[in-house]
């Protein structure tokens with residue numbers, strides 16, 4: 177018997193109108209069914225949007241500091257439930273417990289940070305060009321926001337979307353990824369236990385074409401926040417553009433770590449291992465290209481291979497495991513496909529490159545940590561996102577060469593430089609075309625109070641986290657109060 181989860185609409189648990197469901201399976205062990213979820217369509221989305229629109233009428237009038245109190249309590253309750261929620265998340269997503277605890281913690285951090293905004297949400301006052309006239313700009317909620325979340329950060333990323341939206345006074349309809357819906361249930365259940373009124377957040381589960389597309393298209397949804405693949409993001413963005421809807425897209429990366437000849441090699445190796453194989457490489461910030469100064473390239477490669485081969489791949493629920501499974505068949509097939517592509521292109525496979533099928537591994541989507549050397553900048557393995565435990569080693573002549581290789585891709589999310597030279601570090605900070613640059617740290621591990629997002633084809637210019645999120649979940653209202661008691665006409669030039 178598995179638990180059946182229904183959609184959350186207007187505070188009620190409701191089955192999909194079609195009666196269709198789907199199962200959420202543990203990627204480490206396919207015998208373990210995490211739950212049965214509703215396979216929703218446009219009619220369920222319409223019900224959820226109607227409920228959100230109704231709830232918004234009251235929520236938008238609730239003072240922001242009161243809205244924020246719900247977030248503070250949410251953070252506190254999440255902390256109490258962290259272990260259970262982390263275990264649920266490892267079961268549905270696969271990443272190791274140390275990381276799923278971190279994912280819940282990231283939601284706690286977001287709750288506290290965004291709750292603080294309840295007593296800020298600063299607007300601006302501005303001098304008017306006319307006498308006895310007062311001018312100001314206020315942050316107003318957008319309305320009902322549609323959210324489409326990915327599976328790799330099943331609680332953190334929904335929290336990046338929901339919490340700022342809520343403190344800003346919006347109502348939400350969220351569609352979690354079909355591989356990891358339970359963590360969104362845990363998050364939203366916590367919001368409700370913390371006092372969120374019914375209907376302010378609604379959950380509709382299901383697949384992209386049936387449930388995601390109608391959410392983007394629904395006229396009652398005023399803005400869309402999407403995190404996922406570039407392929408789907410393009411469709412979401414194009415649809416939203418045709419409807420003139422604000423749309424935040426957070427998509428792929430092909431994140432470079434540059435290691436110069438003066439770097440602390442041991443530190444860079446540790447960073448590379450974590451950046452490339454943490455979360456089984458399934459982060460949009462994952463380190464997927466390592467650009468090595470030619471003087472240290474051979475030594476680095478040899479040591480990285482030894483460390484990668486020592487990683488323990490297995491069920492994330494086992495505290496000894498360092499690398500969990502991939503999320504599903506499609507992802508592991510993508511890793512396999514890119515191993516084939518890279519080999520054909522002439523890259524040299526140093527380790528991994530295959531599924532692990534022996535013993536307990538046979539029950540899940542396990543892929544061996546994979547390293548390619550002799551990768552050149554224009555190879556597909558150096559250009560395209562794999563979203564798996566596959567990393568490419570490239571060589572450079574020096575910083576200028578490294579920067580041009582790092583920037584020579586369509587993406588621009590995260591980057592990193594290892595060097596002890598502060599001058600070269602600041603040059604890299606200035607010249608790396610990316611939304612995030614780390615010095616002497618790998619490309620992963622962004623903190624929630626700083627803007628998160630990328631340039632070029634990683635996104636469409638919006639940011640999650642930090643103040644970037646407030647800019648997306650509010651719209652400016654400019655207000656003019658004329659206390660002169662007479663008609664003052666702006667932009668009238670009498671030629672006097």
Ligand code: UN1
Nearest residue numbers: 329459460461620621622
């Ligand atoms: C993602 O990779 O999709 O910066 C999000 C990080 C995490 C979030 C990653 N805090 O690596």
